Amino acid sequence: MTGVLTEAGVFVGGGGEGYAAPQELLLKYGNRHGLIAGATGTGKTVTLQVLAEGFSTAGVPVFMADVKGDLSGIAAAGSEGGKTHAAFATRAQTIGYDLAYRDYPVTFWDVFGEQGHPVRTTISEMGPLLLSRLMGLSDAQEGVLNIAFHLADSEGLALLDLKDLRAMLTHVSERAADLTARYGNVAPQTVGAIQRQLLVLENQGAVQFFGEPALELSDMMAPTPDGRGRINILAADRLMGSPRLYATFLLWLMSELFEELPEVGDVDRPKFVFFFDEAHLLFDDAPKALVDKVEQVARLIRSKGVGIYFITQNPADVPDAILGQLGNRVQHALRAFTAKDQKDLKRAAENYRPNPRFDTGTAIREVGTGEAVTSFLEAKGVPGMVERTLVRPPQSRLGPLTVEERRAVMAASPFGAKYGRAVDRESAYEILTARAAAAAAPQEAEFNKARRFEPFERPAKTTPTKGASSRSDSILETFGKSLARQIGSKAGQQIVRGVLGSLFRAR
Template sequence: MIRDGKIWMANNENGEPVYLLPKMANRHGLIAGATGTGKTITLKVMAESFSDMGVPVFLADVKGDIAGMLCPGVDSENMQNRIKKFGLDEFGFNYHNYPTTLWDVFGKNGIQLRTTITEMGPTLLARILDLNDTQTDILTIVYKIADDNNLALIDTKDLKSMLNYVSENNGEFAAEYGVFNKQSIGAIMRALVSLELAGGETFFGEPAIDIRDWFSTGEQGRGMIHILDSQSLINNGTLYSMFLLYMLSELFEIMPEVGDLEKPKMVFFFDEAHLLFKDTPKHLLEKIEQVVKLIRSKGIGVYFVTQNPRDIPDGVLAQLGNKVQHALHAYSPAEQKAVKAAADSFRENPAFKTADVIEELGTGEAVVSFLMEDGTPSIVEKVAILPPQSLMGGIDDSVRDSSIKGSILYTKYANAVDPESAYELLLRMGVEKAKAEAEAKEAAEAAKLEAKEQAAKEKAEQREKEKEANRKRRAAKSVGTTVAGTVGREVGKTFGKKFGKFGQTLGGNTGAQLFRGLLNTLLK
């Protein structure tokens, strides 16, 4: 609740109000505690208060029990006791709903939430894929080649097409972009396929979310509460981390530097943060730490909700100035150590031993420390958290469906669009190249066949000429033989009459031979 311009979060043991200062809300925060100790109630009270101040809020709903903000709270005896305990009536406490937009990366329990490969950028995507330096450089160059050739990278199939295209045409790009290692391209491809299997194929596409749409207000000027259904998304830490980093990085890019404001521009809550950081690559952890550290100067507050503070990496934990610690159980040496670590993160209160109090806290109770006006943490106090004004629990499908389709953003983002991008353009280029190659091959084969046919024709003509020449020679030879023989015989007869029988024989043969020789000489 808002009281005296501050966020009234709880009352201490003396019944005095404990506040979270809006001007310190962008210094980030932590809500921790075992299951069933009241973390979700704290988150809802804080989110409702930001909304009441006109500050947009983003919430990751891991268990499906935050969407109740769509509906007014329900009165009960327990609620009446709590209202009376805190004296909320005199400060305008009433049950009401909050302006809420439901989102879902998979498009089932909320408006489809997407971004593009281009919007994600090579540096962030490389960290998500856990690429080494060489692979990161290659991915960056692939983005550059796509940009230089007007090949839009919208979804994962676009990027895979580009990787194959660059690999197959390595020689063409070597002079301008350098030589690409095919093994490295293969490693990028495998990492990308793994991301697809984890749900990345659904997350990348159009229309891409414009986070500026989240800076809106609803009825009575309350900040819009954007709830991402994460019941399926949270099962994959990489995809969840990718989404967190994308949103925060996008906000960091588009938001101007503003320093410390009277109230934040927007506040993010990431529930079940222990899943967010579990098995997350080192590069990704470093990027999260960097973004969390820098984004507060843009007026953005980030709050992690988890079971144990040790679930948060030290580099991130050190930046969380506003802390709410619910009960932790210590049944083993490791758990006792965790309780002590949690207690040591608070500024000591001489009135009690913080570690003992953490173990003794009941549901809805916590130890808290919020940043004071000068930016230093307050002394830890044991408090009872106020109740929320919206419905505690989930909503039925009809209410959810009505809320989704009733949102002014539904028509903008509900239906996926698959524009002509790198995949289609490269596919067309491949078809056209294959067609050109086929036509060139066909033309070459036709020319080859034509040349073969021409050669065969010329050879046949040459054979025909040779045959004709041979025929003429044979004809001439036959004529010469006949004439020579006849003439020779006549000469021989004449010669024989003069010289007798011997002369007849000799004259006939010799005369024929002489005449044939003469005839052949003439024919030549």
């Protein structure tokens, strides 16, 4: 075996005596989705890197989230002087693989715009369902959010960023009586609860995520000059501090791929491959409606030529309805220290086509670091027999780039100028603010007229009795407050206070 790609598929690994013949993931079934599972430290990252290299060599663009910060090394070639070279060289010789180090075309992305080009989407593109998931809204709150989106659409109010959504929710609250009669109860308390959840999102850094220019998927899928697929790496180490934002972002990306890409049917290779690391975060405490949406996307998106690969510690983290659609599997070691672990191990083994040469459950428990139990789809999409496999070494660097190396890759990227600066065009916030100003104009005019009000004349030679001054002041203050309430303008109230203050000082 001389490279990462054969004529038909991505070479994953093999082995000597007791191990499998060369194992490869057939490109024509690369859009049938897959699973990379195993306990921490068993080699999932290397397998992910190997598959990304293989797809890129085949001209297939890839997206992956760098959860631990160690995938950036794909942009640099491995080195014979590296600390892992001796082990890699031995493994390569064992499986008959000609190890040749090289770098790969990488584009870095970052929701926070720090370790990659900024990734943005608009509130409208995210939609009420995913936003409700992101904010953990109740059914009643989600209903009010749907009303806000419907009203924005009907009135031509673009929802681009968080301040647009805040303004829209305030608009909904002000029209609560009218909207309640048309759509059902719109309680100010419910709107207030949503506004508080928006504040939580702001504190998690979502202000930078929502806005323009929004990410265009065609940029992630753009071919490189040498014909290899672009490897898009999302810096997710900081994003993991907001796991709900992380999961919702990746679900949004999956949904966008599903909605934007055309139907292609059966293809000789995928159009795009999406790796979802820490996949359990997508399903933890997820409502059934959301899990159903993921299942729908996973079931239908393969006809768009997109392959989705879930990476997680335990296959049990993935719901059965979705797990059943994952035809290409790499299972690293699972530990069985507790009764639950043993049950999960047995369940994982039952998901493979048995091999008479060994017990699958025992193999999953015993494989070492860099080894795996694999099963890839064969001719006509039939699951392959489970095999013990030594995963091939990666050609790119195992480990992260330096800060300077990452900056150099970003500087050479064709997307820095396009996404580097945020754009704030007229949208719901600006339009609603202008409406409020126009509505307040007659009140301001009325108030300006009131400002010319002449004060009452006092009797020229009256000696005030004790307490008269305070009563007079009280009357004036009461009059001023009443006038301010009637005018209803904050600016008007400030002017009234100024007028009264001058009256008091004149005395």
